[in-house]
Amino acid sequence: MQGLKQLSLITLVVFAVFMQGCAAVVVGAGVGAASAAHDRRTLGTQLDDKTAKARLSSAFGNNPALKDANIDISVYNGVVLLAGQAPSEAIRAEISKTAQGVQNLKKIHNQMRISKPITASVAANDLWIESKVKSALVTDERIDGLHIEVEVEDSEVFLMGLVNDSEASIAVDIARNVNGVARVVKAFESL
Numbered sequence: 001m002q003g004l005k006q007l008s009l010i011t012l013v014v015f016a017v018f019m020q021g022c023a024a025v026v027v028g029a030g031v032g033a034a035s036a037a038h039d040r041r042t043l044g045t046q047l048d049d050k051t052a053k054a055r056l057s058s059a060f061g062n063n064p065a066l067k068d069a070n071i072d073i074s075v076y077n078g079v080v081l082l083a084g085q086a087p088s089e090a091i092r093a094e095i096s097k098t099a100q101g102v103q104n105l106k107k108i109h110n111q112m113r114i115s116k117p118i119t120a121s122v123a124a125n126d127l128w129i130e131s132k133v134k135s136a137l138v139t140d141e142r143i144d145g146l147h148i149e150v151e152v153e154d155s156e157v158f159l160m161g162l163v164n165d166s167e168a169s170i171a172v173d174i175a176r177n178v179n180g181v182a183r184v185v186k187a188f189e190s191l
Contacts, residue, residue, distance in 0.1 A: 038146055039147075040147055040161075040162040040191075041076075041077050041162065045077055045078070048078065048104060049075040049076060049077065049078065050075075052075045052078070052080070052102065052104060052105060053073050053074070053075045055102045055103070056073050056075070056080065056099060056102050057073060059098050059099070059101060059102055060073075060095070060098060063094065063098050065091065065094050066091060066094060066095060066098065068086075068087050068091065069084065069085065069086045069087065069091050069092075069095060069112070070084040070085045070086075070117040070118065071083075071084045071086075071095060071112070072084045072151060072153055074149060074151050074158070074160060075105075076149050076160040076161060076162075076187075076189075077106070077162055077189055078104065078105055078106035078107070079105075079106050079107045079108075079109070079160065079187060079189055080099060080105050080107065080108045080109065081109045081111060081151060081158055081160055081187045082095060082096075082099060082108065082109065082110045082111060082112055083111045083112065083151055083153040083156070083158055084112055084113070084117075084153060085112065085113050085114075085115045085116060085117050085118060085154075086112045086113070086114055086115075087114070087115075087116070088114065089114055092110065092112045092114060095110060095112055096108065096110045109158075109185075109187045111153075111156075111158060111185060111187075113153075113154065115154075118153070118154050122154060122155075125155065125180065126152040126153060126154065126155065127152070128180070129152045129155060129157065129178065129180045129181060130150055130151070130152040130157075132178045132179070132180070133150050133152070133157055133174070133175050133178050133181070134150050136174050136175070136177075136178055137150070137171060137174055137175070140170070140174055142170050143163075143167045143170045143171060143174075144167075145171075147161050147162065147163060147167070148160070148161040148163065148167075148171050149161050150175075154182075155180060155181060155182035155183070156181075156182055156183045156184075156185060157175045157178075157181050157183070157184045157185070158184075158185045158187055159171055159172065159175060159184065159185070159186055159187065159188060160187045160188065161188055161189070162188075162189050162190075162191055163188050163189075163190070163191060164190065164191045165190065168186060168188045168190075171188075172184050172186060
């Protein structure tokens with residue numbers, strides 16, 4: 001009888017764990033759907049951006065000349081932001097050339113810096129800065145911060161999105177005033 005109780009308890013715990021996992025998937029899917037619905041881009045454009053990012057990643061990965069570069073790729077409404085570190089100007093130029101070979105891109109912002117790859121501690125600090133900037137944008141009542149994409153690389157903040165001139169100015173001002181931000185670079189598209 002004791003063995004049956006233990007088996008029942010184990011079954012109940014396993015069931016509860018699986019149900020929590022299902023709830024997380026359902027909640028995650030709901031958040032993703034709400035985010036996609038709130039986006040100013042059409043669903044087709046959002047899909048095109050994801051496809052373009054994958055194509056860029058593949059093109060960079062298949063180019064042996066770029067193996068020593070640290071490339072962070074962002075695509076928003078067909079506009080590409082390349083941030084990271086390249087060991088030389090020649091490799092930075094090769095990154096631009098490779099990106100230009102990818103179809104359906106409106107514009108490429110090559111913000112690669114000539115330097116060694118950042119350390120893990122710098123990358124961790126960048127994540128901290130990114131979370132502070134995103135929080136500041138979302139909580140500011142003057143703009144809808146959900147329309148702005150934020151990337152941080154070596155304490156430089158890169159802002160992307162479909163915004164009007166007023167929203168762009170406010171977003172830049174907010175980001176500049178976050179502790180730890182060294183520089184703010186705009187890669188916005190105007191509405």
